[in-house]
Amino acid sequence: MLREPGTRNPELGTSIAPLRLDPHPEPPINTVLVRTAGLLALSNIFMTFAWYAHLKNLAGRPWYVAAIISWGIALFEYLLQVPANRIGYTALTLGQLKILQEAITLTVFVPFAVLYMKQPFKVDYLYAAVCILGAVYFIFRNPQG
16 A cells, blocks of 8 residues: 555554655766766867867968858857856866866867877976866865865
């Protein structure tokens, strides 16, 4: 025999706890972090191409042609970046989102510069990465912000 939540079971003398389902449960922080970082990584690929690829591919074209094409590429960046930040902001602070984005930007930029733009690898990239890792440490060391 089924009973309503919150009613007593006469045979056992105990109450049945009411069943409460949250229609919008918060996902675990790890899920939020992975989804946010994944979307930001994809977003940064588009952003990096929008900001810098025209230097190689459109060097002989007027600047306004490069700007229009870059805006078109940037649209796809925003279609990924806006949901990433909205997802991330459910569990991360604004500062954590920004530093996460900066770490991802450097991770995307260095291979882009070396492999796509044919720039020489510089040890300064490693120094910059150490500084960014320090920023990541400091912004994420206290989960409450």
